[in-house]
Amino acid sequence: MIARLIVSILCGILFGIGLVVSDMVNPERVLAFLDVTGAWDPSLAFVMGAALVPSALAYRFRRHQSRPMFDDRFHIPTSSSVDARLVVGAAMFGTGWGLVGLCPGPALAGIATGRWEVVLFATAMLAGMLGYKLTILGQRNSALPNNGGRKLQD
Amino acid sequence: MSHLNVIWPISGGLLIGLSAALYLLLDGRIAGISGMTASTFGLTGEKVSLPAVGFLAGIVCGAASAFVLIRQADVTISSSPILLVAGGLLVGFGTRLGSGCTSGHGVCGLARGARRSIAATITFMTVAAVTVYVGRHLVGGP
Numbered sequence: 001m002i003a004r005l006i007v008s009i010l011c012g013i014l015f016g017i018g019l020v021v022s023d024m025v026n027p028e029r030v031l032a033f034l035d036v037t038g039a040w041d042p043s044l045a046f047v048m049g050a051a052l053v054p055s056a057l058a059y060r061f062r063r064h065q066s067r068p069m070f071d072d073r074f075h076i077p078t079s080s081s082v083d084a085r086l087v088v089g090a091a092m093f094g095t096g097w098g099l100v101g102l103c104p105g106p107a108l109a110g111i112a113t114g115r116w117e118v119v120l121f122a123t124a125m126l127a128g129m130l131g132y133k134l135t136i137l138g139q140r141n142s143a144l145p146n147n148g149g150r151k152l153q154d
Numbered sequence: 155m156s157h158l159n160v161i162w163p164i165s166g167g168l169l170i171g172l173s174a175a176l177y178l179l180l181d182g183r184i185a186g187i188s189g190m191t192a193s194t195f196g197l198t199g200e201k202v203s204l205p206a207v208g209f210l211a212g213i214v215c216g217a218a219s220a221f222v223l224i225r226q227a228d229v230t231i232s233s234s235p236i237l238l239v240a241g242g243l244l245v246g247f248g249t250r251l252g253s254g255c256t257s258g259h260g261v262c263g264l265a266r267g268a269r270r271s272i273a274a275t276i277t278f279m280t281v282a283a284v285t286v287y288v289g290r291h292l293v294g295g296p
Contacts, residue, residue, distance in 0.1 A: 001204070007180045008205035012212020014173035015185065015257075019213070020220035020227075022166020028155050028230035034279075034286040041155075043163040048260060050167025051174065055265035058175030068182030075183050076266070077253075082273040089252020090259070094278035096244030098285025100233045103256045104187040104249060107242075108210060109217035110229065117231040121242040128246020129188075129197045136251060137199050 003070040019109040022047045027101025034098055096128075156228060174261050181205060186258025187213070188249035197250075252278075 023029045024047055032041035067073055097103050102110065102121050110118035174185040183205070190206035192198045221227045233241065249255040252274055254263065259278075263271020 004181050004205050005208045007176065008208035009212040011173045011177040011181075011185065012209035013216035013219075014169050014176070014212075015187075015209070016213035016216025016218075017220040017224070018166045018169030018173065018216075020166070020217050020225055021169060022163045023156075023225070023228075024166065025217065025227075026155065026229045028232070031286055032155070034283045035290055036283055037287060038290060041158055043158055046160055046163035047167035047170065048264075050164045051171035051261045052265050054168060054171035054175040055178075055261055058178050059262075059266040062178060065179070068178070069180045071182040073182060074178075077184070077268070077270070080269045082270055086252050086270055086274055087277055089248045089250070090274040090277035091252075091281045092244050092248030093252055093255060094248070094281030095285050096241040096246075096248060097256075097278060098282035099237050099244070099289065100231075100241035102241065103245060104191055105213065105255070105257050107245070108187065108191065108213045112214050112218035112221055113227045113229050115229060115231065117233070117235075117238055118229075120235060121238045121245075124239040124242025125246035126191070126195055126197070128243040128248070129192045129195070129250050130246075131243070132247045132250035133192075133197045133199060 007070060015105065016109050016112075018051075019106055025106045025110045025113070027106075029101075030103075030106070031098075031101040034101070155230060162225075170257075170261060171265075174257070174265070177209075178262070184258055184262045185209070186254050186262060188246075188255040189253075189258060192250060248278075 019025050023043060029041060029043055032039060033044035062074065093103075100121060102118070104125065107118060107122045107125055111122060177183055177185040189198070190203070190209050193200070193203045193206040194210050196202050245255075254271065254274060259271040259274040264275060
Protein backbone atom coordinates (compact mmCIF):
# COMPACT_ATOMS: atom_id res chain seq x y z
CA MET A 1 0.00 0.00 0.00
CA ILE A 2 2.87 2.38 0.80
CA ALA A 3 4.43 1.68 -2.62
CA ARG A 4 1.07 2.29 -4.34
CA LEU A 5 0.64 5.54 -2.44
CA ILE A 6 4.14 6.78 -3.32
CA VAL A 7 3.55 5.91 -7.00
CA SER A 8 0.23 7.77 -7.00
CA ILE A 9 1.81 10.90 -5.48
CA LEU A 10 4.66 10.82 -8.02
CA CYS A 11 2.23 10.25 -10.91
CA GLY A 12 0.08 13.13 -9.62
CA ILE A 13 3.13 15.41 -9.53
CA LEU A 14 4.01 14.47 -13.14
CA PHE A 15 0.41 15.09 -14.16
CA GLY A 16 0.31 18.49 -12.43
CA ILE A 17 3.60 19.58 -14.02
CA GLY A 18 2.29 18.41 -17.40
CA LEU A 19 -0.87 20.51 -17.05
CA VAL A 20 1.17 23.65 -16.26
CA VAL A 21 3.84 23.05 -18.93
CA SER A 22 1.16 22.48 -21.59
CA ASP A 23 -0.78 25.55 -20.35
CA MET A 24 -3.95 23.45 -20.04
CA VAL A 25 -4.46 25.14 -16.65
CA ASN A 26 -5.29 28.27 -18.64
CA PRO A 27 -8.99 28.25 -19.59
CA GLU A 28 -8.34 30.87 -22.27
CA ARG A 29 -6.02 28.40 -24.07
CA VAL A 30 -8.55 25.56 -23.81
CA LEU A 31 -11.44 27.74 -25.01
CA ALA A 32 -9.27 28.91 -27.93
CA PHE A 33 -8.97 25.24 -28.96
CA LEU A 34 -12.71 24.66 -28.64
CA ASP A 35 -13.45 27.87 -30.59
CA VAL A 36 -13.01 26.24 -33.99
CA THR A 37 -14.51 29.17 -35.92
CA GLY A 38 -12.53 31.81 -34.00
CA ALA A 39 -8.78 32.39 -33.45
CA TRP A 40 -8.11 28.66 -33.18
CA ASP A 41 -5.24 27.43 -30.96
CA PRO A 42 -4.27 23.78 -31.62
CA SER A 43 -2.52 23.29 -28.22
CA LEU A 44 -5.01 20.80 -26.80
CA ALA A 45 -4.65 18.55 -29.85
CA PHE A 46 -0.86 18.49 -29.37
CA VAL A 47 -1.29 17.75 -25.65
CA MET A 48 -3.68 14.84 -26.23
CA GLY A 49 -1.67 13.52 -29.16
CA ALA A 50 1.56 13.59 -27.16
CA ALA A 51 -0.10 12.11 -24.06
CA LEU A 52 -1.48 9.22 -26.09
CA VAL A 53 2.03 8.04 -27.09
CA PRO A 54 3.35 6.84 -23.68
CA SER A 55 -0.19 5.97 -22.58
CA ALA A 56 -0.93 3.75 -25.61
CA LEU A 57 2.49 2.09 -25.34
CA ALA A 58 1.76 1.26 -21.69
CA TYR A 59 -1.70 -0.16 -22.45
CA ARG A 60 -0.13 -2.29 -25.22
CA PHE A 61 2.68 -3.48 -22.92
CA ARG A 62 0.10 -4.24 -20.24
CA ARG A 63 -1.37 -7.06 -22.35
CA HIS A 64 1.79 -9.06 -21.70
CA GLN A 65 1.63 -8.46 -17.94
CA SER A 66 -0.46 -10.58 -15.59
CA ARG A 67 -0.53 -7.88 -12.89
CA PRO A 68 0.80 -4.38 -12.18
CA MET A 69 3.97 -4.06 -10.12
CA PHE A 70 2.34 -2.98 -6.85
CA ASP A 71 -1.10 -4.61 -6.92
CA ASP A 72 -2.38 -8.13 -7.46
CA ARG A 73 -4.54 -7.24 -10.47
CA PHE A 74 -5.38 -4.52 -12.96
CA HIS A 75 -8.44 -2.37 -12.23
CA ILE A 76 -9.60 -1.58 -15.77
CA PRO A 77 -13.27 -1.22 -16.78
CA THR A 78 -14.49 -4.06 -18.98
CA SER A 79 -17.85 -2.70 -20.15
CA SER A 80 -18.06 -1.73 -23.81
CA SER A 81 -21.73 -0.76 -24.07
CA VAL A 82 -22.36 2.83 -25.06
CA ASP A 83 -25.49 3.69 -23.07
CA ALA A 84 -27.58 6.80 -22.47
CA ARG A 85 -25.89 7.54 -19.13
CA LEU A 86 -22.50 7.70 -20.81
CA VAL A 87 -23.62 9.98 -23.63
CA VAL A 88 -25.80 12.29 -21.49
CA GLY A 89 -23.04 12.52 -18.87
CA ALA A 90 -20.41 13.33 -21.51
CA ALA A 91 -22.72 15.95 -23.03
CA MET A 92 -23.29 17.61 -19.63
CA PHE A 93 -19.55 17.57 -19.00
CA GLY A 94 -18.90 19.05 -22.45
CA THR A 95 -21.37 21.88 -21.77
CA GLY A 96 -19.69 22.81 -18.48
CA TRP A 97 -16.24 22.51 -20.05
CA GLY A 98 -17.27 24.77 -22.93
CA LEU A 99 -18.80 27.37 -20.56
CA VAL A 100 -15.63 27.89 -18.52
CA GLY A 101 -12.70 26.04 -20.15
CA LEU A 102 -11.87 23.97 -17.06
CA CYS A 103 -12.10 20.20 -16.73
CA PRO A 104 -11.34 18.30 -13.48
CA GLY A 105 -7.52 18.04 -13.85
CA PRO A 106 -6.90 21.74 -14.59
CA ALA A 107 -9.50 22.72 -11.97
CA LEU A 108 -7.35 20.97 -9.32
CA ALA A 109 -3.98 22.10 -10.71
CA GLY A 110 -5.36 25.64 -11.01
CA ILE A 111 -5.99 25.75 -7.26
CA ALA A 112 -2.20 26.20 -7.02
CA THR A 113 -2.67 29.67 -8.55
CA GLY A 114 -4.83 30.65 -5.56
CA ARG A 115 -7.34 32.25 -7.93
CA TRP A 116 -10.84 32.50 -6.40
CA GLU A 117 -12.44 31.70 -9.76
CA VAL A 118 -10.78 28.26 -9.82
CA VAL A 119 -11.71 27.59 -6.18
CA LEU A 120 -15.33 28.54 -6.90
CA PHE A 121 -15.42 26.28 -9.97
CA ALA A 122 -13.81 23.35 -8.11
CA THR A 123 -16.28 23.75 -5.22
CA ALA A 124 -19.22 23.74 -7.63
CA MET A 125 -17.71 20.66 -9.32
CA LEU A 126 -17.65 18.82 -5.98
CA ALA A 127 -21.25 19.92 -5.39
CA GLY A 128 -22.16 18.44 -8.78
CA MET A 129 -20.50 15.16 -7.82
CA LEU A 130 -22.36 15.20 -4.51
CA GLY A 131 -25.59 15.84 -6.43
CA TYR A 132 -24.90 12.75 -8.53
CA LYS A 133 -24.22 10.68 -5.43
CA LEU A 134 -27.44 11.81 -3.75
CA THR A 135 -29.66 11.31 -6.81
CA ILE A 136 -28.57 8.76 -9.41
CA LEU A 137 -26.11 6.77 -7.33
CA GLY A 138 -28.50 6.65 -4.36
CA GLN A 139 -31.31 5.41 -6.58
CA ARG A 140 -29.14 2.75 -8.17
CA ASN A 141 -28.00 1.51 -4.77
CA SER A 142 -31.51 1.28 -3.33
CA ALA A 143 -32.73 -0.40 -6.53
CA LEU A 144 -30.35 -3.28 -5.90
CA PRO A 145 -31.71 -6.01 -3.63
CA ASN A 146 -29.66 -6.87 -0.54
CA ASN A 147 -27.12 -4.20 -1.22
CA GLY A 148 -26.17 -3.74 2.40
CA GLY A 149 -22.41 -3.22 2.48
CA ARG A 150 -21.97 -4.51 -1.03
CA LYS A 151 -19.61 -2.69 -3.36
CA LEU A 152 -21.21 -1.09 -6.36
CA GLN A 153 -19.23 -1.52 -9.55
CA ASP A 154 -19.10 1.62 -11.66
CA MET B 155 -2.08 34.55 -23.47
CA SER B 156 1.46 33.87 -24.71
CA HIS B 157 2.03 32.94 -28.34
CA LEU B 158 1.95 29.19 -29.00
CA ASN B 159 5.27 27.36 -29.10
CA VAL B 160 4.50 23.68 -29.80
CA ILE B 161 7.34 22.54 -27.52
CA TRP B 162 5.13 23.38 -24.51
CA PRO B 163 2.00 21.35 -25.35
CA ILE B 164 4.06 18.42 -26.66
CA SER B 165 6.32 18.18 -23.60
CA GLY B 166 3.37 18.76 -21.24
CA GLY B 167 1.35 16.10 -23.04
CA LEU B 168 4.24 13.62 -22.82
CA LEU B 169 4.41 14.19 -19.04
CA ILE B 170 0.66 13.61 -18.68
CA GLY B 171 0.93 10.45 -20.80
CA LEU B 172 3.93 9.24 -18.80
CA SER B 173 1.94 9.75 -15.61
CA ALA B 174 -0.95 7.67 -17.00
CA ALA B 175 1.47 4.99 -18.23
CA LEU B 176 3.26 4.62 -14.89
CA TYR B 177 -0.01 4.65 -12.96
CA LEU B 178 -1.26 1.78 -15.11
CA LEU B 179 1.87 -0.38 -15.05
CA LEU B 180 2.79 0.18 -11.39
CA ASP B 181 -0.57 0.65 -9.62
CA GLY B 182 -2.78 -1.06 -12.22
CA ARG B 183 -5.25 1.80 -12.42
CA ILE B 184 -6.65 4.37 -14.82
CA ALA B 185 -5.47 7.93 -14.20
CA GLY B 186 -9.00 9.33 -14.26
CA ILE B 187 -9.09 12.63 -12.40
CA SER B 188 -12.87 12.93 -12.00
CA GLY B 189 -13.14 9.46 -10.45
CA MET B 190 -10.19 10.10 -8.14
CA THR B 191 -11.67 13.46 -7.10
CA ALA B 192 -14.99 11.83 -6.22
CA SER B 193 -13.17 9.11 -4.28
CA THR B 194 -11.02 11.60 -2.36
CA PHE B 195 -14.10 13.47 -1.14
CA GLY B 196 -16.10 10.31 -0.38
CA LEU B 197 -18.56 10.85 -3.25
CA THR B 198 -18.41 7.44 -4.94
CA GLY B 199 -20.41 5.36 -2.49
CA GLU B 200 -17.26 3.40 -1.74
CA LYS B 201 -14.37 3.76 0.70
CA VAL B 202 -11.99 6.67 0.11
CA SER B 203 -8.99 5.42 -1.88
CA LEU B 204 -5.72 6.60 -0.35
CA PRO B 205 -3.82 6.50 -3.68
CA ALA B 206 -6.54 8.73 -5.16
CA VAL B 207 -5.91 11.26 -2.37
CA GLY B 208 -2.16 10.99 -3.06
CA PHE B 209 -2.64 11.55 -6.79
CA LEU B 210 -4.75 14.68 -6.20
CA ALA B 211 -2.26 16.07 -3.69
CA GLY B 212 0.46 15.34 -6.24
CA ILE B 213 -1.37 17.32 -8.94
CA VAL B 214 -1.65 20.42 -6.75
CA CYS B 215 1.99 20.15 -5.55
CA GLY B 216 3.29 19.40 -9.06
CA ALA B 217 1.40 22.36 -10.50
CA ALA B 218 2.52 24.68 -7.69
CA SER B 219 6.20 23.78 -8.17
CA ALA B 220 5.91 24.02 -11.97
CA PHE B 221 4.44 27.53 -11.64
CA VAL B 222 7.51 28.53 -9.60
CA LEU B 223 10.24 26.59 -11.42
CA ILE B 224 9.16 26.13 -15.04
CA ARG B 225 6.39 28.39 -16.24
CA GLN B 226 4.82 31.41 -14.59
CA ALA B 227 1.07 31.30 -14.10
CA ASP B 228 -0.58 33.19 -16.96
CA VAL B 229 -4.15 32.16 -16.31
CA THR B 230 -7.01 34.11 -17.84
CA ILE B 231 -10.53 33.35 -16.63
CA SER B 232 -13.20 35.57 -18.11
CA SER B 233 -16.31 33.66 -16.99
CA SER B 234 -18.74 35.34 -14.58
CA PRO B 235 -19.30 33.76 -11.13
CA ILE B 236 -22.67 32.40 -12.29
CA LEU B 237 -21.04 30.67 -15.26
CA LEU B 238 -18.25 29.32 -13.02
CA VAL B 239 -20.84 27.74 -10.70
CA ALA B 240 -23.01 26.42 -13.56
CA GLY B 241 -19.95 25.04 -15.36
CA GLY B 242 -18.60 23.41 -12.20
CA LEU B 243 -21.94 21.76 -11.40
CA LEU B 244 -22.26 20.41 -14.96
CA VAL B 245 -18.66 19.15 -15.02
CA GLY B 246 -19.03 17.47 -11.61
CA PHE B 247 -22.39 15.80 -12.29
CA GLY B 248 -21.62 15.01 -15.95
CA THR B 249 -18.25 13.35 -15.34
CA ARG B 250 -19.80 11.09 -12.70
CA LEU B 251 -22.80 10.18 -14.86
CA GLY B 252 -20.54 9.63 -17.88
CA SER B 253 -17.89 7.78 -15.82
CA GLY B 254 -14.95 9.99 -16.75
CA CYS B 255 -13.44 13.19 -18.09
CA THR B 256 -10.64 14.33 -20.39
CA SER B 257 -8.08 12.16 -18.57
CA GLY B 258 -9.96 8.91 -17.95
CA HIS B 259 -11.79 8.84 -21.30
CA GLY B 260 -9.57 11.14 -23.36
CA VAL B 261 -6.05 10.05 -22.44
CA CYS B 262 -6.44 6.55 -20.92
CA GLY B 263 -9.60 5.35 -22.68
CA LEU B 264 -8.50 6.35 -26.18
CA ALA B 265 -5.06 4.82 -25.52
CA ARG B 266 -6.63 1.43 -24.86
CA GLY B 267 -9.18 1.80 -27.67
CA ALA B 268 -12.22 1.55 -25.37
CA ARG B 269 -15.49 2.01 -27.29
CA ARG B 270 -17.18 3.83 -24.40
CA SER B 271 -14.29 6.28 -24.12
CA ILE B 272 -14.22 6.97 -27.86
CA ALA B 273 -17.97 7.72 -27.75
CA ALA B 274 -17.61 9.88 -24.63
CA THR B 275 -14.64 11.84 -26.01
CA ILE B 276 -16.36 12.58 -29.33
CA THR B 277 -19.48 13.66 -27.39
CA PHE B 278 -17.84 16.01 -24.88
CA MET B 279 -15.48 17.53 -27.48
CA THR B 280 -18.34 18.22 -29.88
CA VAL B 281 -20.71 19.57 -27.22
CA ALA B 282 -17.94 21.77 -25.76
CA ALA B 283 -17.13 23.21 -29.19
CA VAL B 284 -20.82 23.89 -29.85
CA THR B 285 -21.15 25.53 -26.40
CA VAL B 286 -18.20 27.82 -27.14
CA TYR B 287 -19.64 28.63 -30.57
CA VAL B 288 -23.03 29.53 -29.11
CA GLY B 289 -21.49 31.51 -26.24
CA ARG B 290 -18.97 33.45 -28.30
CA HIS B 291 -20.52 33.86 -31.71
CA LEU B 292 -24.29 33.64 -31.26
CA VAL B 293 -24.98 35.09 -27.80
CA GLY B 294 -21.87 37.24 -27.83
CA GLY B 295 -19.34 36.42 -25.12
CA PRO B 296 -19.69 34.80 -21.70
